[in-house]
Amino acid sequence: MLPEIGQYTLIAAGVLCLYSMIACVTGARLRRADLVESGERAVVGIIFLVFFASGLLVYSLVISDFRLEYVAQYTSTTLPLQYKITAFWGGQAGSMLFWLLILSVYTVIALIQNQNKNRQLMPYVTAVLSGICLFFIVMLIFAADPFKRLIPVPVEGQGLNPLLQNYWMVSHPPALYAGYVGLSVPFAFAMAALMTGNLETGWIKAIRKWTLFSWLFLTVGILQGSYWAYIELGWGGYWAWDPVENASLMPWLAATAFVHSVMIQEKKGMLKMWNMVLVLIAFTLSIFGTFLTRSGVVSSVHSFAQSPIGTYFVVFMALQIGLSVFLLLMRKKELAPEARLESFVSRESSFLFNNVFFLVICIAVLCGTTFPILSEWVTGSKVTVSAPFFNKVVMPFAIGLILLTGICPLIAWRKAGLKNLQRNFVVPSGFALIATIILAILGVHHWLTLLFFFSAMFVLVTVYVEFNKGTRARMAMVSEGAPAALYHLVERNKRRYGGFIVHTGIAVIFIGIAASSFYQLEKEVTVKQNESFAIGAYTLKYSDLQFLQDAHKEVWQARLDVFKGEKQVAVLQPERHFYKNSDQPTTEVAIRPFWNEDLYLILVGPDQAGAGIFKVFVNPFIGLIWRGGLIMALGGLVILLPEFKPEFATSTASEIAAEEPAT
């Protein structure tokens, strides 16, 4: 009975979506407020039904109800509870339901936020979001049914791959999905604006927040994924330009471009058409990313024809792109800019180039990712490109972007004179150059590393100059101490200084990438017990290999004492696990982070003679990648948090103000 309840719930939700679309659009056309209200209220019904269906699936997963094929495929009775729950988004059908769940939550939030705002747009926003919900429901009913019955009912499920049984399975996919799905809301607003012709910038603020919100989750999701790959997968790397990774990077790039160019629209009334295009591209890429990840189109030669959800996605994307382009062309005249670019050397044009670079990188990644599919269409044989292609094409533009990140805040609006340039550029570029020369004297001679380092330092110095200037100005004006002045500076202009914090994070990440890519040391060794080998500044002595056992698995555990000169600095214990109810072994890497580098050790196994076989890496400054990521997330939060709860923020601000005299 239970599987059928799930299916009927989804069908009912689909009917409500259809009703909501029709009621909202006809209501808005006929100016019938009651119809619009009824259409918007239907969303409450949708979220209730979707929650119910999700609850049913999670319940079935938790109680291991193997009548459902999905439950049998992704869990087993012995699986720990948290992984039974994460199986909700672990497989294809479940992850589509999860997408739908997040989308319906966002739809309700968007409606609540706009109860008394953007009233002209909201019927259409609701209709578009319900339309996207409907697409996922149709797919869930006809192509990827999480409630599909399995006959005969098995005694035990297939379980979850031990490789995926770790914390990251809990937090990485939901973060990415939260980001992907969030891009639907700006899309819905953009479509609504185009449909109604209500293209004033008021609604732009609403979508800016949503895009930033998605951007933050995508950033966190991508970085978590890279960290997961680094610490768990055991190949020493964090990014492989795998199609699934690229799928998350592309919407991130488009969203990042948008959060920059939207400032130009708000300040100058320029780039309206462009911003609209970016919003549409970002959403399309989020759908495309879900499609790439979930349909298997890039993993197998034949999967395009076989995978039923692939066809659904292709049809949906074709409809959605067709409608977007049609509406854009219809409103072309109304999207004309209010001002023209006055000078090539101006902050406006630096924003424009920032956007072009983001989009160019996005196109390059898209090209490389879809090249196997395209080449198969055109020539009949599948041709792939891998990491070297992406590195080669993306790197020049990435360096250009970093330089722009530093240049942009220094350059004047409208038209920058030579004086402006001289005054603002000499100090940061001078400092960055000196720092780079010092690095070169210290022995770093790889020119790309130096170029990366120079660009990143340039950004860091400009950010420092900005913070310093602002803080000093406040200290002089309101006679505050430095920390208070700094705090208020950021608090009064969260967007500007939050943005600078994000830029700091990006610069730090770039230093990490440059150092770890070009100065990584790597070695494969076979050593007998009590013998040593050296890598970089370290000597590793292989002292022991133990075979341990517990109820679930056998463990090989090696012990290596790490010396730096005469001094012992660490003990590394890399392991390999062999699970009893799975033929999937897992490699447990041993990592010892030092302040400047990670020592990264993989146990391959004992050889026939009992000697240990290891693969060892020294990754200089690789930790900066995730530290920079944390700084980026912090910056994103600074920009975002208070804007989401304006009442809360003002009340706390006044409370602080009220408390201040007492202290």
Place this chain on the structure above:
Amino acid sequence: MNGKTALIVSLLVVVGALGFLIYTGLTGNMVYYYHVDEFLPKATALNGEVIKINGKVKAGSILKQNMDYRFVIHGAPVNTVNVDYHGVVPDTFKDGSDVVVEGIYHPDTKRFHATTLLAKCPTKYEPQKQARVE
């Protein structure tokens, strides 16, 4: 040169650079991707070109000595390729797993020397479903 012309010229430069980089990037890094079944008819005509082959690891075929691996991948049961690989294998590499090897085929010894070995991440690509289709 006024602002607009300068802008258009530099945008053209950026787009040109993108085109150039993609073109040279492709010509330098293109690797043909075959399924085992597609590869075999072409095997002798490849002349030491770097290619990728996708197939399933034949059960029981993995021979391991330290970090040297010898194994057989197959498509249809009769279509097999012998593969040599040196290095660390991914955890997902085992009997029956779906792998992509990149390297060079030597027609004289009839062995494929792989320099990279990828085994597909099981959740992401739903191998169970594919297995059922075949």
